[in-house]
Amino acid sequence: MFELIDENMKYRMADLEERDRRDRAESAPIAVRLRQVSPDTGRFLAILAASSPAEGEIIEIGTSAGYSTMWLSLAARMLNKRITTFEMDPSKIRLAQETFSAAGIGDRIDIREGDARVHLGSIRKAGFCFLDADKDVYLDCWKALAGKFIPGGIFVADNVISHREQVAEMVTTATSDPRFDSVTVPIGSGMLVCRKIQA
16 A cells, blocks of 8 residues: 555655654644644554445544645545545645645545534545544544444544543543444554444
8 A cells, every 4th residue: 555655745745744843843833733643653544544444434634734634545545435634724724735736636635624523414424534633622523423434434533642631531432432442552642543343
């Protein structure tokens, strides 16, 4: 799967990684930072998404500049799917659109502007979801999507170790749901991975 990363995507990934490093080093305001995952986390997401059911949509909540979306696009190509990704910040949407164009993956992406919670009702069958947004929306997003996952569907939430207190209620709700197997993986800022086991 990683052989699908061509020179254009490598260049854009490296550019966003450098910008993210610079923002963190300079303690840039949180609103303007990319707040993206690490390369290892991106690879992990791609592997998980590629392991999701052939049916069901690939969803991302929190596009930012499209870094994690590039990793997910590798799985989308393998599964012949599109990615629906949600972002509220118009400036980040412009950056993401630049990313998708530069990486040559625009044909795989449906980017939607606005609060994902307003739009998640339109999702019919969820096969994979990556949640990396403001922490106060985590529980609402879980509640909106949990019943839409098909068996084998995978839900991943980022920052569950780094922001343990802010997402504690969502983590408790998800890990106690008998329809899912769940585990926290200590990669990056900590990821909760839930897999649907019951209809």
